[in-house]
Amino acid sequence: MPNAPSNPPPNVERGDESVAATKFGIYIARSPGTKPTIEDEQKTWRLLSITHHAGSQLMEAQIEADLDARGDRIEDLIPTQHTNRQIEIWTLKDPAPEPDDETTTTEEGGDDTPDADPRDVPLFWGEVLDQRTQLVRGVERITITCRPEPYLFGPPIRGQLVRNPHGGSSRLTHHDPVFNPVIDGVPLNTKFVAAADDDEPEDFPVWIDPESIRTANAESHQAGGADPWTLGDIVETLCWWRNEDEEHIRNPPRSLIDRQITDPPKVQNLDLSRGAYLPELLDRTLHPYGWQWCLRIFKDGDEARPAIWIYKRGEGDEKTLDLQPIDETLDREETNLLELDLTYSIARLANVIRAQGSLVQREVTVPLYRAWDQEDDGNHSHSNVDNPIGRKFAANEAGDYTDIRDEITDVPFFGTEFVAKRRVLEDCLTWADAEQIERLPPVLEYSKDDGDNWLPVPEEWGYRLLATEIGIYFTGQDNNRGDAGIPPEALNTSILWRITGTITGDDRIEYTSDRREDSPNSNELEMFLDLSDRYHDRQRETSGEFASALTASADEQDDTDALEEFVESIADKHAAALVDVLPPLEGISLDYRLGDIITEVRxxxxxxxxxxxxxxxxxxxxxxxxxxxxxxxxxxxxxVRPYEV
Structure with a gap:
């Protein structure tokens, strides 16, 4: 039978009533990755406290070793691998059942089966993390802090899972996830809605870039459109995307989400950061709109199972609070041992470092097409500058103009780092001057001989870059020639057009260190570093369909190797536990200097x-x-503090 706490609080009398002390059972798994069982009860540990918090603070338990009961003294300590084992804390039945008692084992009250399990209500689930060892005159104490850490909810978020028309399903882009962004004052829907005939539906919603579906043709290319994200959609997607296998923690079913999130407000411009774990993501999603979340511990068969629970702030069951005084004293014989206050923690120990630099940039040369219907050739206005016929030329990077003309048959595929959407053409990477101070602006050219020779477009023709897609617009005014100010070459359908400039992709240069096998934390705990302002991947395309036509010196930079080297150096520094110790010495000692390394307590x-x-x-x-x-x-x-090399 499980032991009661070594020093249980006395019964508390209130008139004719008395409140018996609650008994607890502590169960710690024998190895990481396994769940504790009834055989894993730790009778020589006693519970100090349990605290539950709402939101990402989660919960915390502190337990203390009963060294007297174990017949132990504090010695031979060194960090060991696989310290982080799962722990469950239960209240115990009073009286505990005997082996031949008949009790039910199902929440629904199924068939009665013999059950001698003394566990009653699960109060805590987490991992053993921080170990505090104290040697103080008269006291030897080991205290363990236990928590469910964020990495148990799955890996951190790394970008947006977006519709991928080139691959059929979805793919990850390295943009911060944004729900229903407001662009130029206009709220835009970004939840992908598959077409009725989509044969590869997603398990949960994904994003779609609003620049991917500006027109009916572009929406057809994506095989779907967009709806607004609701608060319930966002919670469901974040939970199932990050914690899809529910290895440790259960996600809230959609029925619970919809039952708890009633009359939700409209969500706009909800911007989440790459590198955040699910608890932080839920905080940032729910808190601004008046909802909260927490972990609840449920009895799942013979296991304690934590689950994400959502509720509205300010609403809940009303209950009273009873206070019970506790008077607990530990008497230990006097000793003149060295005092020590040592905390060894693996809670925030990162053993995998993932870093991302800036979004990739490529200098490309792309063909431009007449961005008007073919049957309108020659039907340009001699006075209306807003008429795009004869004026607007576009690259069709989002599929907006596919099949409106015979020559527009494909959507350009710039590579795996780019999704199909409208883009802004930026200055070339090619330098405009020998001093390498300024880059060339985008270079517009035309060809009269089917691409054998290319000529620069004269400035006097008058054009501007399109603001929201790759292309140009001739801006000439009407004149006495009768051509509405449009260059005659723009009206000649046999002439080819191309433009050279830089486009920014949707993926980033990135590197992830391997997990350090000598790390004290057996979990894979990832630290995310956003190094966008430090490491870059800017390259001129030199081959393929969109190879740059420019050859002069360019502002190119490939920091792939430098990023790898930096991440490995960070990994070296973080693959060690956090140790905090304040060793006091008797008397005034001059034997130590600043910068000395302390290795042990002899x-x-x-x-x-x-x-x-x-x-x-x-x-x-x-x-x-x-x-x-x-x-x-x-x-x-x-x-003393941890040192780094």
Missing amino acids: GRNISLARTTRDADEPRYLQIVGIHWQNTPEQRTQLI
């Missing part, structure tokens, strides 16, 4: 290494401050 063989025993290069602590105290008694306090 006499108890307590290592101050932040890495496991099999690490190639152990990491320790460095003195960053020294405090000498003269009164009321002389002490030397060493202030």
